[in-house]
Amino acid sequence: MKRRDLFMSFIEEWQDKESVWGVSDCSAWPALWVEVATGQKVPLPAYETRGEAARLIAKAGGLVALWRAALAETRAYEIDIEDVSCGDVGILDMSDCRRGIIFANHQFGYVKAETGIAVVPPMRVAAVWRI
Structure with a gap:
């Protein structure tokens, strides 16, 4: 399956699912995507x-430092926002938190x-990784 198709299938799968802390919250969910897309589990605590x-x-x-440490154990690497492509992951600065x-x-x-x-x-990206 092409990455774009895999990506769209993943997004569709999660359209109506509840968020669960440590499983599918705002940080664990992108980690699930990395595992689906690459076969590599992101070793978040x-x-x-x-x-x-x-x-x-x-x-x-901070969340960026946590992700940097976890992704250092995978083949992901940090990139500039201008270079982002479909399926890359990152951390946003939202008004109330980082996600x-x-x-x-x-x-x-x-x-x-x-x-x-x-x-x-x-709009306000703190970090981006190519997976």
Whole structure:
């Protein structure tokens, strides 16, 4: 299956699913995509609640630092936003927090919402990785 087709299938699969902390939340969901797309599991630390996630993020020095450490153990590498392509992952600075994003292209991407997914423009990108 072509990567674009795999990507669209993944997005469609998650359209109506609830977010679960540590499984399919705003950070775990892009990690699931990396595993589906590459066969490599992103070794993020385990957590089950928002509080546990917040403590792990703080301990790592922020969400970008946490992802950098985890993705260093995969074949993913950091790129500039101008070079982003379908299926790359990143971290956005949202108004209330930082969230993982799966890019469709340099103009928009998808983030996990409490139920389903949301389409967002990557206005304030903290980091981007090519997977």
